[in-house]
Amino acid sequence: QFRFTQACLASLQEHQGAERFEVIVVDDSSTDATAEVVPRMPGVVYLRNETNSGFITSCNRGAEAARGKYLVFLNNDALVRPGWLTALLDSFAEEPRAGIVGSKLLYPDGRLQEAGGIIWQDATGWNYGKFDDPEKPEYNYLREVDYCSAAALMIPRSLFASVGCFDSRYAPAYYEDTDLAFKVRKAGYRVLYQPLSEVIHYEGATGGTDLSTGAKKHQEINRSTFAEKWAAELMTKPAHGDLAPLQLAPPDRKxxxxxxxxxxxxxxxxxxxxxxxxxxxxxxxxxxxxxxxxxxxxxxxxxxxxxxxxxxxxxxxxxxxxxxxxxxxxxxxxxxxxxxxxxxxxxxxxxxxxxxxxxxxxxxxxxxxxxxxxxxxxxxxxxxxxxxxxxxxxxxxxxxxxxxxxxxxxxxxxxxxxxxxxxxxxxxxxxVDLPGSKTPFALRRDYLFIGGFQHRPNTDAILFFVQKIYPLVSEHLGDAKFYIVGGHPPPEIVALATERIIVAGLQKDVRPFFDSVRLSIAPLRFGAGVKGKINQSMAFGVPVVATSLAVEGMELRDREDVLVADDPENFARALIELYKSEELWNRLSENGIEKTRVLYSADAASQKLEFLFSNEHxxxxxxxxxxxxxxxxxxxxx
Missing domain, CATH: 3.40.50.11930 (Rossmann fold)
Known part of the structure; x- marks a missing residue:
């Protein structure tokens, strides 16, 4: 089966992202070219079993030799696709208590092989979505699942060790991944399916598909072992073939x-x-x-x-x-x-x-x-x-x-x-998130406006500022640059560009701007609601000069959280003062971050949304x- 191993390793190299990883190949006493060719491959750690020991023993041996924070178990009859590893790794960063994250498995002909595994009450299993169109919406979002196939799954190395690795009672193979998922869940972690990680799997290429011969015959034997071990947990599972529970929210959730x-x-x-x-x-x-x-x-x-x-x-x-x-x-x-x-x-x-x-x-x-x-x-x-x-x-x-x-x-x-x-x-x-301020006043310069120009109030605000306020400001801050950040600027905004007025357009990452400018402006003359441009600036610790309409309904105090001015002369005067006063800048920066934390942070919103979707409400x-x-x-x- 060396051609599968070779193709698998080639796909790993072809679709290597920014992540650093080691590749460990465990050769379970093969009789093909593996032992001759793989040890000579640069960057591959090669381990060979002297006798054929089976999938479980081989995986546990590879895991013991691994040095990384996370383990990825990947069958040699698998081909990874672009972004597969990033998607698995990101899931651990995004999802608290993630214990196992598994890939979407595809047949070579493009059909879906598995979108997470289902275990029925009788301990039989099913690959969700098998043979269906893999692009359907129901197969393409992160979900908690009963188990993920060990053909492609990631687990923290420390967690794998703490739950006892793959259980040798299932040797040589089958149900070891299901058992691992149940152990991880019992330890308080979640088992997740991540469809953005796609892996082509030649199912049965190395283990066969005949349930009566070879390693595959252990599938039914190990089902009985698994059913006995997890009898209490299986009582909570749906009857064989009942997919309705997949559409239900968790208990007490909506x-x-x-x-x-x-x-x-x-x-x-x-x-x-x-x-x-x-x-x-x-x-x-x-x-x-x-x-x-x-x-x-x-x-x-x-x-x-x-x-x-x-x-x-x-x-x-x-x-x-x-x-x-x-x-x-x-x-x-x-x-x-x-x-x-x-x-x-x-x-x-x-x-x-x-x-x-x-x-x-x-x-x-x-x-x-x-x-x-x-x-x-x-x-x-x-x-x-x-x-x-x-x-x-x-x-x-x-x-x-x-x-x-x-x-x-x-x-x-x-x-x-x-x-x-x-x-x-x-x-x-x-x-808004709260990145805070990382650059002190003395190392900052320039100022900005941020907002999309499909929103009419933003176009009006910039034209008003440049025509009425900017000339007053530039008399005193002649070296300061003014950045206009936001998508879809119309021709009248683009035409404002000069050496010191930079129309930056849409920016995927605005952090470099907020980490370097001294202040932000919101010279809005009409609008409604709470202004995201002010939230965003304050969250970065960048003080804001705004009109009274721009701060309406935001519970912000003039000269404590923000500077408020409406007519051009007062607006220009406030901007210049804030640009030059370190004491005022520090006060507004610190108070702005705190006000944002209390009123506009994810934590504050989470408390409110928890209440709004509670049974009580x-x-x-x-x-x-x-x-x-x-x-x-x-x-x-x-």
Missing amino acids: NILVIDHHVPMPDKDSGSLRMFQILKILRQLGHRITFVPDNLAYEPPYTCELQKRGIEVVYHPYVKKVRDYLLAHGASFDVVVLSRCDFARKHIADVRLHAPQSRIIFDTVDLHYLREDSEARLTRDPEMRRKAQEKQQLEHELIDQADETWVVSPVEQELLREKWPRKSVQLVSNI LKSAVRPAGLEKTEIALAERN
């Missing part, structure tokens, strides 16, 4: 469906970052999450970023219409979150019809009509005023129809609670049976 305009792109806009964080936190809280983009588009790398974290993403061509998905699966959801008013309006009737048992949450992201109304007041445009009124009517109708409404600022929450005192109006604000707001839609709005409890 099946949650989220519908938004497209897959969140957190490096492009504040709304996407917030949605990405919400989805990630809900998954970390143990809920089963399904995300349906209204456009049903599969959009790498963003779709994969959700899938690798355990969020199922539905996409075309496997679903043709959102309505079709609701018709087929709506009855399984406890909660449906509809994000943004235009898309909530599009789907709310179908959700009520096909998921009548679910609690509908309308996530405003921000109250769109407030943003459009503030623009209408600034521009005195009657057409914009008319659009704002139409948007207000739409959003109010959705609040009436939904069981709960989410807003991002206390100002919006108070506004809606005054109008709907008996409705559940909840504050779920922006959520959901039961307190259950719709009384038999009410018509028009009555539901009056029956809600806050």
Whole structure:
């Protein structure tokens, strides 16, 4: 079987990423060219058994010789694909208590071989999705599974040793990987399937497929051994062939469906970052999450970023219409979150019809009509005023129809609670990571604005700043550069570029900017909600100069957390003062990080989302049976 070993090693070399690893080949007393060729391969540790000892003994011997933090067991009849190892390793970084992470196994003809293993109550097993299309959404998100095949799995070396390695009672092979998974789970760790790690496996190439001969005959013998050892655990497993439990949320957790305009792109806009964080936190809280983009588009790398974290993403061509998905699966959801008013309006009737048992949450992201109304007041445009009124009517109708409404600022929450005192109006604000400040004041220079230019308030803010404020600033800070960071800058923004005004466009990694600039500006003249640009800057410890509208609803104190100024002269004066005063800079930087931690961190959001999806909260707001839609709005409890 040397040709399989050779091909496996070649694939490891071809698809080697940034990870450093050692390759250990355990030769189980082969009679082919292995013993002659493999020892001469550079970078390979070669171990040979004097007698044929079987899969378990060979794997345990290889593990004992390994030096790395993690072990990867990989059959020699396997070919790895690009990114396979990174995906396994990342799972341990992302998932607390991960104990085993297994790859998606594919047949050479492209069909799915295994998307995680299932163990039935009678101790027989099944490869989930066997022979199906491997690109289907249901096989392409991180999931907890009963076991992963040892054809391709990763486990921390210390954990492997602490649970007793592969159990020799299953020698020479079969059920050792299943037993290992059960031992790891009993030790308090999780067994996960990671579909972003893909491995082609020539199933049976070395062990055969005939259950009556060779090592394969031990499969049935070892099933009995396994069933006896794990009898108590097997009583909790479903009957043979029952796949329904796979669609259930864990105990005391919820099946949650989220519908938004497209897959969140957190490096492009504040709304996407917030949605990405919400989805990630809900998954970390143990809920089963399904995300349906209204456009049903599969959009790498963003779709994969959700899938690798355990969020199922539905996409075309496997679903043709959102309505079709609701018709087929709506009855399984406890909660449906509809994000943004235009898309909530599009789907709310179908959700009520096909998921009548679910609690509908309308996530405003921000109250769109407030943003459009503030623009209408600034521009005195009657057409914009008319659009704002139409948007207000739409959003109010959705609040009436939904069981709960989410807003991002206390100002919006108070506004809606005054109008709907008996409705559940909840504050779920922006959520940012807290990288903090790593560069002292003296080593910083320049300043920036960050924001996507598909958002009209950002274009207006930059034009206002450059035309009215920048000339006043440049008189005093002539050497300072102004960076404009954000995707899709329109021609009028691109035209602003000079030697000291740098239109940087979309940046996948904004950390270098925030680690080097002295301050950030938010000269917004209209808008609504909480401004992600301010959250993001403060999280990096970069103080902000902002208009009063930009900080509305953020509970920030002038000259303690932020500098607030509205007219050009005062804004320029504040910017110059902050740029030059180390004492003021340090105070705002430290206070900004702390305020962000308290109000906008993942920890703060996790506590709020834990409450909002708790049985206590959901039961307190259950719709009384038999009410018509028009009555539901009056029956809600806050």
